[in-house]
Amino acid sequence: MELYQELNPSFLRMTNLIAGDREETRDSASETQRREERLLFFPCLLSNDRPDEMTSQVYQFGWCLQCTREHDFFPPRYFHVLSLHLAFKMAQPQEGDKLKRRCAFWKNGLYWFNGHGVGSLVEIVDESQCVLVMMSCEKDYNDKMVFLRRDVIGEVMSVYKESCPSLEVKELVIDPKKLAYPVNTPRERTVYSVKDILSAIDKREEFLVNSDGTNGKKVKEILPDESLSDISNLSLLGGRDIKVFGS
Template identity: 80%
Template sequence: MMYGLLEERKGNILTLSDVMSAGKADYVIPDNREDVLDVLDFLHLTGLISVLKSEGKVWVVMNKGILLTEVNGILFAPETFKEHVDLASNTGIVSVSGLTRLFPKYDPDMLICFLKNMELCQEMNPSFLRTTNLHQLAVKKEEEGGKEGRGESLLFFPCLLSTDRPDEMTGQVYQFGWCLQCTSKHHFFPPRYFHVLSLHFAYKLALPQEGDKLNRYCTFWKNGLYWFSGYGVGSLVEIVDESQCVLVMMSCEKGYSDNMVSLRRDLIGEVMSVYKESCPSLEVKELVIDPKELAYPVNTPG
């Protein structure tokens, strides 16, 4: 009955106040906030609606597909499309104020919560940039925004990166290579696959923070990333062959082969897990690359 009442409300996004005022003579919405949230959480689990929560605020998205289509059409339109917006530098970092200007009719907290839930971005504190080679971007943000700019959060979208593969990646030699390859010429890994996969790697495999020491260092480009684990193992993950193949390459320093074997299991497991969650309809096969063919860039098996 609750779902039927929500369907009758105008609009795809409802606040908790909208929900609690949706009652009719034959069905009274409980006055207790927690009781209403329990019902909404149940409907969320069934997949009928999406419930977003952020710092005490609650929104109900009746059809997340509609909102996702709108977001994709504005944020991720290719440069050749008239809808394309030059929102980010080639770092993939976007300010919250910049995002708000593009979606003036939406609550910024709701929109950020939705984007994070869809695993399209990760929120960043500007102070983080000062510990990276992006510190000049942080200075620029402060100059543009004054005191307000200093406290503004930033969002990192892997999908908005536009840099090509760094030159230092070319010519490296690895000890292990594996790939997940589409078996149909009509199948491709969608852009969101790499977005989700890279964020999973960043937050599941990062080393623990040690004071001010930055342990989450990696090199990102538009279709791949590389990082050194700190335990003698280097890892590269890249979408290649015109988005038809996920390539995993690993190297290790002398005496660290056991660490590479352990991390290899985690990397391949994550690649497969995200594939099954985000694009299970793709027909794929797993291939181990001949150790004699591991000079990078590698020719993936046909």
């Protein structure tokens, strides 16, 4: 397991976190030092627990990426890369220092609130077998939350495919009435398969059907803030083509 994540300085330049252009110098020693520049990130050395104020948050949406094999788990590298991507791409920079982000960061999670009224939490839970995403928004900002969760889910899935594609996983939505935080074991809450939800929407079915054949939850009650008329633009897809779900 890697104890740190090494960053290519060009990553920060691409995200406009540091200046891309520097003054040219004819000093060969300076040029050599610039080429050998290394940026190291050590989130695994953090020992601080979840901030107490996180437990007072009230969330309106919950989604998770759950390992399906008993001995599978998300490696430390996954959270290292994911937290960097989320912090640098979505959390606001602090005034005067773009490398410092306006977010709470602890050993297995991070939280940020953006300027569009949406709060987001991403956490590795269930003994590292699950990536939890929870979101909340201010009144009348539900559309902003839907827009952002598409990006967050997309980032979670993108890093998963790059870092640990051999893991067998399933995507789940947590029942909106079962979002009391903290959620240490999402699979023990009432959850719904994203694949089943997409299948129902694609077939224009209003209800899910339970595995025993009984009537399940109404789809609109699971995704109350989302328009179900255009399945290709559904936030649960995270920007992916619905074909990846075999629908």
